[in-house]
Amino acid sequence: MSTQKNETNENHIDMNTNNIIEIQNVTKRFPVGETEFTALSNINLKIEKGEFTGLIGPSGSGKTTLLNLIGALDIPSEGEILISGKNVAVKSDAKSALLRNEHIGFIFQSYNLLPVYSIFENVEFPLLLQKKSKAERKEAVMQALEWVGLSDIANKKPSQISGGQAQRVAIARSIVKKPDIVLADEPTANLDSTNAYKIMDILKKLNEELGITFMFSSHDSKVIEYLRRVITLEDGKVKNDETK
Amino acid sequence: MFEFLFKGLIRDKSRSLLPVIVVSLGVSLSVFFVGYIEGMMGDMVDQNARFGTGHMKVMTREYVKNIAQKPLDLSILDAGDVIDDLKQKYPEVDWVKRFNFGGILDVPDENGQTKTQGIAGGMAFDMTSNNSDLKRLNIADNIVEGRMPKGPFEMLLGQGLAKRMNVKIGDQITYFGSTMDGSMSFQNFTYVGAVQFGLSVMDDKTFLIDIKDAEQILDMEDAVQEIYGYLPNDIYDDQEIEEIKNSYNQSFANDEDEYAPQMLALRDQNGLSTMLDMVNTMSSAFTFFFIIAMSIVLWNTGLLGGLRRYTEFGIRIAIGESKRDIYKSLLLESVIVGAVGSVFGTILGLILTFYLQEVGIDMSDTLGNSNVLFSNVIRAKVVPTQFWIGFFPGVMATFLGALLSGRGIFKRQTSELFNELGV
Incomplete structure (x- = not known):
């Protein structure tokens, strides 16, 4: 693993390293009343660039907690989360936001599109945060919508499209900024089989063609079929780590 | 963004x-x-300010002491001189003469016997010429029956009083009262109209006559009971009024005459402060x-x-x-x-x-x-x-x-x- 230091841009992440995500001795506890609940216990994982990996396990096993930690939405109680060698837990809120904005995309179970904006505007939003020009935004948004096969409904509102289409829009939104990592939390949970397979086909294609690293949290067998690496969590611990 | x-x-x-x-x-x-x-x-x-106090009011010192009784015998004499002095000192203020006095009104029947009778409060101001007080009191616009007095010894009644006295336009009304010197005063007036003041206390108890008639029946030529002062455009300004009052009263501070003029501000009267x-x-x-x-x-x-x-x-x-x-x-x-x-x-x-x-x-x-x-x-x-x-x-x-x-x-x-x- 090699990391390249950048003295001038603290938020710069060197993606030339093979291990894009390193989870070192991570424990996460949540206060519950006067006691604490241990959601993750001493997790150690390495995810290489371009992996198509899934965290599986029953509810409460710690899948979402781990995705939150990787996405810099939370900080571990103990241990370190390194994204290309940089510990993301010590970053300020603004720097964590920048990290998410530039390098990490999210796909949610319930799509979470902003209902008052059009499909185009929803996909455009991450690029606005990056202060891209209007022309750049338009080109990138249309390209992202083409990847998910929805360029013809750009002007529709989220309320006017189906669940499957909404999740494809969410995928377009997550990849429009060409992130290095996409974290997908139960992306097919609200979809029927046809749409679930369609979504996974798209994600697989994006992984292969754009080299985006995907990390899933799921217990859907349809998702598991596609995974190249399956990490099983149970009671906050890695029970099994299997590469197909 | x-x-x-x-x-x-x-x-x-x-x-x-x-x-x-x-x-x-x-x-x-x-x-x-x-x-x-x-x-x-x-x-x-x-x-x-319009009906009872003015923005400020000038009376004699003795009158002020007994202001609740509105004693005519303590009124200002040589009123013309006092008003000229006020106009010279405070030219921006509109100074007007007013009378407020009491009496009995008697309405006779066709035989000259009393038909109705009642105690009423009289108010007199200059209502025959087109002056500022006439506009201020806005009586003409509030006449609900009849017309404004045009000639001598014509009277307006508050609409409640007119109803109570059971009078018709043109009826005679006899005023019984006393002059400034305490003599009995009688005078016949012609009822020419009823006024709606918009103030219940006045609608039911007040009659209006011209100031010249009042001077005559009260025997008060060149005397005045109260001189009302109003700031320009009738806009009330507590501070300015207080300054005028203090300066005016100061000018008579060394005058030991108990009938020397004294000014009260609006807020000094009727418990308004x-x-x-x-x-x-x-x-x-x-x-x-x-x-x-x-x-x-x-x-x-x-x-x-x-x-x-x-x-x-x-x-x-x-x-x-x-x-x-x-x-x-x-x-x-x-x-x-x-x-x-x-x-x-x-x-x-x-x-x-x-x-x-x-x-x-x-x-x-x-x-x-x-x-x-x-x-x-x-x-x-x-x-x-x-x-x-x-x-x-x-x-x-x-x-x-x-x-x-x-x-x-x-x-x-x-x-x-x-x-x-x-x-």
Whole structure:
């Protein structure tokens, strides 16, 4: 693993390293009343660039907690989360936001599109945060919508499209900024089989063609079929780590 | 980015239209309340100034001591000289002569026997020439029956008194009273009209005659009971009046004559000082608490608006917006909503105030037995304060609500906000 230091841009992440995500001795506890609940216990994982990996396990096993930690939405109680060698837990809120904005995309179970904006505007939003020009935004948004096969409904509102289409829009939104990592939390949970397979086909294609690293949290067998690496969590611990 | 957020604000009616309506209503109530209080206060000052106290009033010192009795025998002699002196010292003030006196009115039947009789209060002012006092009292426009006196010894009655005396236009009315020197005074008048003062206490008890007739029946040529002073355009100014009063009284400080003139300000008369201070304090307190109450309502609106959007904030955080930027955008939105709501609310409040200023609410039935000079029609008054006062509850409270609700963005762990997405 090699990391390249950048003295001038603290938020710069060197993606030339093979291990894009390193989870070192991570424990996460949540206060519950006067006691604490241990959601993750001493997790150690390495995810290489371009992996198509899934965290599986029953509810409460710690899948979402781990995705939150990787996405810099939370900080571990103990241990370190390194994204290309940089510990993301010590970053300020603004720097964590920048990290998410530039390098990490999210796909949610319930799509979470902003209902008052059009499909185009929803996909455009991450690029606005990056202060891209209007022309750049338009080109990138249309390209992202083409990847998910929805360029013809750009002007529709989220309320006017189906669940499957909404999740494809969410995928377009997550990849429009060409992130290095996409974290997908139960992306097919609200979809029927046809749409679930369609979504996974798209994600697989994006992984292969754009080299985006995907990390899933799921217990859907349809998702598991596609995974190249399956990490099983149970009671906050890695029970099994299997590469197909 | 601003354009994007503004687009969202406009499209999401629950974020824009609804809060703007709530803010507008709250602000309009605040603005109207201020106008209503100002109207009531102004009306009370205006009515007293017009009919009972002037903005300031000059009498003899002895008269002042017995002012409640309105003693004619303690009136100002050489009234012309006193008025000339006042006009020279304070040329901007309109000085007018007034008489307020009591007597018995007797209406005879066709045989010359008393048909009706009653005690009444007389008021005399210069009503035959087109002078400022005639316009100020606005009697001509309030005649409900008959006409203004044109010749000598013609009388107007308050409409309640006219009804009680059972008189018709052209009837004779005999005045029984006393002169300045205490002699009996009798004089026949012709009833020419009934006036609606809009003040129950005057409608039921007052008759009006011209000042020359009063001078004659009271034997008071070149004497005057009270000299009323009014500031330009009849605009009441407590401070200016106090300055004039002090300077005028100071000029007679070394005069030991008990009949030397003395000036009283409006607030020195009829217990108005206490009443004005009390009403002022109460209205300020009411206005303050009302605005605080409205602020709490509007603050709550801002608070709920912020809380309702935690899901959206979670999405924006996940996409890569910082908490600080989300907080700033929330505050900016609250200022926009507050400002727009305040503008609409101020306009609405001013319209309501203007309507009540022009039309008023007739309270004559409720105030029928009142003895204070209070208008039967309650009116609001449009004042400059109303143009800005609504922005305090409107913008500040909405902003404060957003400020407090938005703090939750920082207080919560990012993952908690994120988890509110329901993922």
